Amino acid sequence: MKLVKVYVTLKDSVLDAQGEAIKSAIHSMGYNKVENVGMGKYFELRFADDYSDFEKDVDAICDDLLANPNIETYRYEIMEAE
Amino acid sequence: MKFAVINFPGSNCDMDLYYAVRDGIEQQVELVDYRAQSLEGFDGVLIPGGFSYGDYLRSGAIAVHAPIVKEIIRFANEGKIVLGICNGFQILTELGLLPGALIQNGQSRFICETVALRVVNNETAFTNGYSKNEIINIPIAHGEGRYYCDDKTLSELEANNQIVFKYLENVNGSVEHIAGVTNKQKNVLGMMPHPERAIEKILGSDDGLKLFQSIINYQVKVNN
Numbered sequence: 001m002k003l004v005k006v007y008v009t010l011k012d013s014v015l016d017a018q019g020e021a022i023k024s025a026i027h028s029m030g031y032n033k034v035e036n037v038g039m040g041k042y043f044e045l046r047f048a049d050d051y052s053d054f055e056k057d058v059d060a061i062c063d064d065l066l067a068n069p070n071i072e073t074y075r076y077e078i079m080e081a082e
Numbered sequence: 083m084k085f086a087v088i089n090f091p092g093s094n095c096d097m098d099l100y101y102a103v104r105d106g107i108e109q110q111v112e113l114v115d116y117r118a119q120s121l122e123g124f125d126g127v128l129i130p131g132g133f134s135y136g137d138y139l140r141s142g143a144i145a146v147h148a149p150i151v152k153e154i155i156r157f158a159n160e161g162k163i164v165l166g167i168c169n170g171f172q173i174l175t176e177l178g179l180l181p182g183a184l185i186q187n188g189q190s191r192f193i194c195e196t197v198a199l200r201v202v203n204n205e206t207a208f209t210n211g212y213s214k215n216e217i218i219n220i221p222i223a224h225g226e227g228r229y230y231c232d233d234k235t236l237s238e239l240e241a242n243n244q245i246v247f248k249y250l251e252n253v254n255g256s257v258e259h260i261a262g263v264t265n266k267q268k269n270v271l272g273m274m275p276h277p278e279r280a281i282e283k284i285l286g287s288d289d290g291l292k293l294f295q296s297i298i299n300y301q302v303k304v305n306n
Contacts (some may be wrong), residue, residue, distance in 0.1 A: 010185075014230055015255070017190045041139075066149070068140055068176065070183040071230055 001079035002047040004058050008067045008074045009040035046081060083301050083306035084110040086124040088154070091257055092115065095131035095168065095278060102278040103128070106292045114150065121153040124161035126297060129154070129170030131223070141184060141226045142172030147299045151177065163207060163250065163297055164270040168224055171262070171272030172284050176274060180272045184230030188255025192225040196286060198250040199261055201273060203243050206264055207300035211292035217250065220275035227274040229256035229263075242266055247273055
């Protein structure tokens with residue numbers, strides 16, 4: 001089984017309102033050394049081993065559904081899974 | 083005119099829109115299920131507010147893959163009237179029928195209040211009943227209504243007069259106070275404020291009524 005871990009995050013040009021709110025909570029806990037917090041989304045896609053075209057599929061799925069190219073970027077890691 | 087109000091799982095302003103058309107401008111209107119395959123016989127399509135598919139993934143992102151959507155795209159491409167309000171606006175941007183995106187409000191909380199808007203462009207199918215720069219009071223109710231687009235898109239919007247409504251006070255941190263935009267052809271409008279909730283004075287404002295009347299004015303002109 002192939003496991004694809006997809007990370008979707010906001011582009012740098014877009015204000016990450018949730019990240020900012022989390023950062024201010026972290027600061028209120030006393031961890032003032034934290035300079036920035038970014039929040040994103042994490043997905044796990046699994047493919048059967050005998051399917052080799054999966055990277056093309058992952059790109060299409062990210063472009064058409066998991067990420068909105070107007071505001072977000074994505075990256076992914078491929079690993080072996082049981 | 084005969085309007086379709088699309089009903090997605092999680093839509094919750096569908097009946098408000100229905101009554102705005104039926105009682106506000108006294109035109110024909112039907113609720114259309116998201117699984118329907120055809121919008122044959124309708125003149126305009128209205129996409130209501132709410133939380134389609136629970137706002138899972140991103141607001142409007144899942145609705146884009148519902149069966150009825152290919153008909154909405156057809157309507158838009160044929161120059162017919164398409165209006166998306168609130169979640170409807172989010173769906174239209176996710177679809178790519180309108181530029182930009184709606185993201186979480188700058189202050190990270192849900193805003194529910196009546197706000198003042200400026201009618202920036204009164205020469206559209208949706209705003210010909212207003213005067214230019216008219217100030218109107220329309221309710222908003224959204225957590226993810228901050229309009230975002232990049233600088234290039236913004237200059238295109240400005241050059242083509244696609245910005246239709248702006249907030250007087252920038253309540254959610256939108257680029258250039260933008261509250262509503264059209265596509266290039268100006269037959270598709272998306273807006274975060276709810277004109278269908280401003281149809282009768284007794285409910286606070288009837289400033290939304292002219293938007294629906296404008297659509298009728300436009301259609302009469304087109305038909306002649």
